[in-house]
Amino acid sequence: MTRLPAEVDVAIIGGGPAGLSAAAELKRLGVASVLVLERDSEAGGVPRLCGHSPFGFREFHRPMFGPAFARALVARAREAGADIRPATTVTSLGPGPRLTVTSDEGVAEIAARAVLVATGAREASRAERLIGGSKPGGVMVTGALQGLVYGAGARPFRRPLILGTELVSFSAILTCRHASIRPVAMVEPSERIVARAPSGLLPQVLGIPLYLATDIAEIRGGERVEAVVLATATGDVTIETDGVVVTGRFRPESTLARLGGLEIDTHTGGPSVDTCGRSSEPGFYAAGNILRPVETAGRCWEEGRAVARAIARDLAAPAADRGATVTLAEGPLRYVMPQRLSSDGPPALNELQLRADRPARGRLSLRAEGREILGHKVSVRPERRIRIPLPAGNYPVQVVFEEEP
Numbered sequence: 102m103t104r105l106p107a108e109v110d111v112a113i114i115g116g117g118p119a120g121l122s123a124a125a126e127l128k129r130l131g132v133a134s135v136l137v138l139e140r141d142s143e144a145g146g147v148p149r150l151c152g153h154s155p156f157g158f159r160e161f162h163r164p165m166f167g168p169a170f171a172r173a174l175v176a177r178a179r180e181a182g183a184d185i186r187p188a189t190t191v192t193s194l195g196p197g198p199r200l201t202v203t204s205d206e207g208v209a210e211i212a213a214r215a216v217l218v219a220t221g222a223r224e225a226s227r228a229e230r231l232i233g234g235s236k237p238g239g240v241m242v243t244g245a246l247q248g249l250v251y252g253a254g255a256r257p258f259r260r261p262l263i264l265g266t267e268l269v270s271f272s273a274i275l276t277c278r279h280a281s282i283r284p285v286a287m288v289e290p291s292e293r294i295v296a297r298a299p300s301g302l303l304p305q306v307l308g309i310p311l312y313l314a315t316d317i318a319e320i321r322g323g324e325r326v327e328a329v330v331l332a333t334a335t336g337d338v339t340i341e342t343d344g345v346v347v348t349g350r351f352r353p354e355s356t357l358a359r360l361g362g363l364e365i366d367t368h369t370g371g372p373s374v375d376t377c378g379r380s381s382e383p384g385f386y387a388a389g390n391i392l393r394p395v396e397t398a399g400r401c402w403e404e405g406r407a408v409a410r411a412i413a414r415d416l417a418a419p420a421a422d423r424g425a426t427v428t429l430a431e432g433p434l435r436y437v438m439p440q441r442l443s444s445d446g447p448p449a450l451n452e453l454q455l456r457a458d459r460p461a462r463g464r465l466s467l468r469a470e471g472r473e474i475l476g477h478k479v480s481v482r483p484e485r486r487i488r489i490p491l492p493a494g495n496y497p498v499q500v501v502f503e504e505e506p
């Protein structure tokens with residue numbers, strides 16, 4: 102492989118669905134040099150180690166397993182002419198834009214006319230979920246489990262407990278089945294399964310006991326997990342198990358962006374962007390799951406392509422408008438993204454995406470200068486998509502949720 106270039110038109114940080122689709126689209130639009138920097142040993146992002154379906158409907162019009170989907174995305178970007186560099190980690194961002202990267206070549210500086218940050222999201226760890234008890238081996242997030250099972254062909258435990266019921270939690274069950282691992286229980290702190298039906302039927306079909314309104318009070322064990330104490334509505338229950346898969350509660354992988362000076366939205370945890378994916382810093386854009394936790398691969402892929410079109414336009418004629426703000430009033434809503442409306446070019450992110458913290462019913466409205474410009478009654482639940490069409494003009498708006506008593 103040739104040495105890393107010192108200058109490129111567009112540098113893309115992260116070779117997942119968002120980064121790879123952006124790379125292919127930028128090349129298709131005639132951008133001369135597009136460099137994808139990926140810290141893993143291969144590009145492809147999270148799907149690379151998701152040995153299950155469904156991926157690929159939107160992109161390749163057929164159901165695919167994660168690894169085949171990831172390979173197809175890489176092939177498409179390479180065929181389009183993008184330069185993809187695995188095992189290359191971006192360690193800092195600076196004005197210019199400029200990047201510092203580490204790879205087999207050592208430390209290098211790259212100057213780019215534009216940078217797309219597409220570093221994805223990650224699940225909350227045991228420490229972030231404040232689970233008490235001892236610290237035995239065998240506690241991991243789904244991504245790590247998939248790395249061991251699909252990546253290394255390992256079987257890290259035989260009868261783990263699964264914490265969480267988001268979509269990814271069912272992916273953890275499928276991963277376990279692939280390695281003939283039989284989960285002893287699935288545990289959900291809220292009163293309902295978080296993922297949409299029919300995923301919730303999976304534990305029932307597979308005979309995995311489901312504990313709702315239950316959390317892990319304590320993990321016990323020495324070298325390995327031996328038991329988990331569950332706090333249920335009717336008291337503590339101890340379950341013997343040899344592992345714990347801590348699933349979901351994704352957070353954007355935004356440390357690099359934050360340290361690089363990009364404004365971070367405290368609600369999404371990702372960079373604040375306008376409707377074209379432009380961050381607060383000139384020349385820096387973002388797409389995919391770094392924008393908000395969390396979307397499917399197909400949606401991240403679509404976002405990468407759309408933001409690539411905005412980048413190509415800006416390379417030809419830089420945007421001047423910083424965009425009007427979109428803010429969120431107090432209430433059950435957790436975030437709104439994008440955080441700014443831009444009138445510089447057609448939107449790449451063509452709707453307001455919202456999520457709720459808790460189940461609620463009420464009136465969801467968009468207001469400008471205190472006046473409702475759009476609104477309807479809704480019922481919201483955590484981890485379900487909530488969308489609002491973009492308002493027609495370019496003026497500050499506020500998203501308001503008036504809860505029914």
Ligand SMILES: Cc1cc2nc3c(=O)[nH]c(=O)nc-3n(C[C@H](O)[C@H](O)[C@H](O)COP(=O)(O)OP(=O)(O)OC[C@H]3O[C@@H](n4cnc5c(N)ncnc54)[C@H](O)[C@@H]3O)c2cc1C
Pocket residue numbers: 114115116117118119120138139140141144145146147148151153154155156189190191192219220221222243244247269272273354357388389390391395396397398399401402
């Ligand atoms: C366990 C699991 C199962 C899933 N199952 C499905 C499914 O069945 N169907 C579906 O549609 N979606 C599924 N998803 C969601 C899907 O994988 C994501 O929506 C998608 O991968 C997001 O794409 P992305 O490009 O935004 O980020 P990612 O795929 O996370 O890619 C980001 C990339 O950035 C790289 N990176 C991060 N920091 C740096 C850095 N500093 N320097 C260089 N590179 C860096 C990472 O290594 C990674 O490769 C699943 C997710 C998980 C975790």
